[in-house]
Amino acid sequence: xxxxxxxxxxxxxxxxxxxxxxxxxxxxxxxxxxxxxxxxxxxxxxxxxxxxxxxxxxxxxxxxxxxxxxxxxxxxxxxxxxxxxxxxxxxxxxxxxxxxxxxxxxxxxxxxxxxxxxxxxxxxxxxxxxxxxxxxxxxxxxxxxxxxxxxxxxxxxxxxxxxxxxxxxxxxxxxxxxxxxxxxxxxxxxxxxxxxxxxxxxxxxxxxxxxxxxxxxxxxxxxxxxxxxxxxxxxxx
Numbered sequence: 001x002x003x004x005x006x007x008x009x010x011x012x013x014x015x016x017x018x019x020x021x022x023x024x025x026x027x028x029x030x031x032x033x034x035x036x037x038x039x040x041x042x043x044x045x046x047x048x049x050x051x052x053x054x055x056x057x058x059x060x061x062x063x064x065x066x067x068x069x070x071x072x073x074x075x076x077x078x079x080x081x082x083x084x085x086x087x088x089x090x091x092x093x094x095x096x097x098x099x100x101x102x103x104x105x106x107x108x109x110x111x112x113x114x115x116x117x118x119x120x121x122x123x124x125x126x127x128x129x130x131x132x133x134x135x136x137x138x139x140x141x142x143x144x145x146x147x148x149x150x151x152x153x154x155x156x157x158x159x160x161x162x163x164x165x166x167x168x169x170x171x172x173x174x175x176x177x178x179x180x181x182x183x184x185x186x187x188x189x190x191x192x193x194x195x196x197x198x199x200x201x202x203x204x205x206x207x208x209x210x211x212x213x214x215x216x217x218x219x220x221x222x223x224x225x226x227x228x229x230x231x232x233x234x235x236x237x
Contacts, residue, residue: 004093004131004143016145018132019088021123024144028119030082035065070107074100077193087147087191093131095219098142106136147191164230170209171227178208179228186221 002018019027042061072080078090078098090106092098113121113135122134131143174182182205189197195217202217205224213220 002132004145016091017148019086019144019146020132021126023086023088023146024126025119025123027080027082027086027088028114030085031068031080034081035068038065069110070103073098073103073106077195078103079193083144084193088144089147089193090137090142091145092140092142094141096216098140102140102142105140106142109134109136109139147193166227166230167223168209168211168213168227169231170211171224172231173209174205174224174228176232179225182221183225186218190218 002020004016004018039061046060069080073090076084079088083089090098090103092102113119113125122136125134125138126132129138131137133143137143182201185201186198189195189201198217198221202220205221206212209224211224215223
């Protein structure tokens with residue numbers, strides 16, 4: 001599975017799996033299936049209860065779907081209902097959350113590369129681009145990543161890197177049980193898109209360790225866990 005490595009301003013490297021074309025197609029098909037269900041429901045309601053027929057009923061059904069992808073990605077943290085079902089999310093290449101402008105660029109190019117060409121232009125772009133980006137992603141500086149948990153292995157979770165220097169030496173105050181709980185809760189929050197929970201976890205860790213940092217919640221937690229693992233291994237040696 002292709003991955004994207006993001007180097008933050010704090011010199012922390014994050015890695016995400018790029019969503020494959022198949023996953024993105026399935027997510028899109030789910031979204032368009034919801035389109036069809038909404039369209040039929042609106043036509044039925046319009047003709048049976050609202051007394052609307054013809055063009056009026058048509059526009060009642062179509063107009064909300066025009067803004068579906070834009071509205072969902074803006075208000076659901078980069079996820080449409082289809083992406084949420086497949087555990088996918090839109091993300092900027094620098095690891096930050098997309099802005100309204102980023103989402104707008106993706107939405108404006110969608111008709112050209114997906115609707116009018118039946119997705120063929122988007123598929124080719126995703127296959128040939130380095131980070132699995134369609135044209136809208138290339139314009140917006142975004143891609144779609146997978147939030148699915150990676151398989152757990154029995155091999156050690158951390159191998160000390162030669163010359164690695166912990167960013168937060170205060171991570172030594174955490175126990176192995178603390179680190180395991182932080183990792184579990186952070187993974188759950190990330191998969192569900194619960195950024196409020198992620199923020200609460202990060203704030204709690206900062207209180208316990210007396211750390212003050214402007215690092216965003218996800219890279220902070222990843223860094224503190226990496227530092228804890230490195231320090232724990234160093235103490236055993």
